[in-house]
Amino acid sequence: MKHVTIKDVAKRLNVSVSTVSRAFNDKYDIRKDTKELILKTAKEMGYHPNPIAKKLSQNRSLNIGVVIPEIINEYYSEVIIALQEFLIYKGYQVLVMQSDENGEQELKNVKTLINNMVDGLIIAPTTGNSNMDFYRQRINDGYPIVFLNRVDDSAPGSKVIFNNEKWSFFATEHLIRQNLNKIYHFSGYLDMCVSQERIQGFKKAMNKHKISKENYKIIEAGLLPEEGMEVIEDLIFHHDIPDAIFCVNDMVALGAIKKLKDNGYRVPEDVAVVGFTETRMAELVSPQLSSVKQPTYDMAKKAGELLLRHIEDENAPAETIIMNGEFTIRKSSVKNSSAGYL
Amino acid sequence: MKHVTIKDVAKRLNVSVSTVSRAFNDKYDIRKDTKELILKTAKEMGYHPNPIAKKLSQNRSLNIGVVIPEIINEYYSEVIIALQEFLIYKGYQVLVMQSDENGEQELKNVKTLINNMVDGLIIAPTTGNSNMDFYRQRINDGYPIVFLNRVDDSAPGSKVIFNNEKWSFFATEHLIRQNLNKIYHFSGYLDMCVSQERIQGFKKAMNKHKISKENYKIIEAGLLPEEGMEVIEDLIFHHDIPDAIFCVNDMVALGAIKKLKDNGYRVPEDVAVVGFTETRMAELVSPQLSSVKQPTYDMAKKAGELLLRHIEDENAPAETIIMNGEFTIRKSSVKNSSAGYL
DNA sequence: TTGTAAGCGTTATCAG
DNA sequence: CTGATAACGCTTACAA
16 A cells, blocks of 8 residues: 655656646646646546655644643534634644643643644643743744633733623623622632633622622632532522522533522522523523623634734734624523513 | 754764664664763753654654544544543544534545545544445555444444444333333434434334334434424424433433423423433433433544554454443433332 | 755664 | 664755
């Protein structure tokens, strides 16, 4: 099973390898009929240019590395789909590696990809953003990196992020406007900037509506359903059930709803619940889950575009793109549906 | 930002490139202290062997291609995680491409990966298995390919598959044993072998228990929640609601449950429902969903092992590994919990 | 328009 | 044990 090489084709046609090479890269002058002949026989012989050799000689790989915190997460699945669609169309391969929400693994992934000569990286950092110094260095060295989500304004270089604060604010206001008394926020891990931003939005809404501190709470939950459940169990244990809960994401919200129901609380009648980062499940559960939807696909694509710009032009300026979303109100958060919120 | 190369290191230490190369590949003789010196200075200089060059000169890429039908699916997320874990540990990179449940895209993906000189492929074919002839050819040519899921016994080469028929049979029997009268199966796309196998298991259970044909039905739904919903709507429209439904997967089951509830049917009291291929959601919804669990992680890992065997030994015999699972009974399928099924 | 030959960063063969 | 040097398959000045 030998690979057919450029030499074989050249020999067969009694031309030089450069001619064959040129036939495959139309930026050089070459007579039209020789080109066609070469392309035709090459095809017959089953010749495919060897990308590895190409990479070596061109010193670029046409590969883009994508590093995500975890793959078992609809959000990042969608990111990968979007990135792949766009980048393959642009002639790049997409190499995906996942860090399992672990900073060290993330650094390993990034190094592996850099060693494999990816032309650029799109990174959604893990909780804690522990490798920012390393990234800052690379970016200063001129290595094309674009961050997606999971970083804030202060991150170096280009990035595409979601306006978490704003939409967290809206989601919270929706609860406040129903005159609910006690509103709790189940936040993500506190060392994630995304969590912090959502917390800020929550607080801002509380301040704007002059809700006193006794009437709201911010509780660190996490990102998983189990973590939402645990917090609820804890609250039940302390007889401290709020009128509404705004959760850092849908998974935590679904966990919370499950445990509430298991314990005889009705959603939304007893406790209204709102999620974030709409998953496919939001519409499938009952009650259907109110949630903030991010333009995941567009965000990823934007990140891809930005990255290509950096790859193609060393001096392209760093850009920060902040995107907005949508808040979809469904049953889980509307206590009194006659009030016109649905 | 020039890459430091083996030459730079050699020059710095006044040794030859081969010596440096040898220092990094311990299969050759080299004096211990020179080796250590080389390694040390190489590190200082920030040298990393360039995998691309390595690939070119060794004529292998240390890359494995993985082609999956869709990524926005927990099952395949888990597959990727497992494969990555195992293969990275073995010194390989994992390139993932998704076919979006489209045979042509799948073929493109496979060709791209082959052109990129992956050392082998793990493929979970899309619905219809339309590219089997192409794969058969490659396999005959000696190209290492292992199929995962989505194929049946008849597929060429090595494969790791799930015993769908058997576990579909068990799940169906669980419903029959509750003396439910009318049991319907919401199947996957009929041109998927996985669907066919699950249908076979369902039928086998019906035959064994001598259920007459008027009392069961097999309805093609698909793989998505929406498709489960549609079928339910149709049944409601025809006043044809069964006592139990066995669904091809959890997503269809969740869709079905949702629509049933929306229309005032209670699950499991009115209609018992069973899913397949346990997702994280199975435990989160109410009622919790009975489902068959596949050993996804192990299946993927096995596929990885098989592939490496083929890569390392051209003459390794093709193997077919059929794996078994677990059936977890939860509330959604137990009409009378006092009967001891829970 | 085409050919020659150097180079991309490694490994591997063969002398020494 | 170490050094030259020819591959690996392709691109790209430079010549012709």
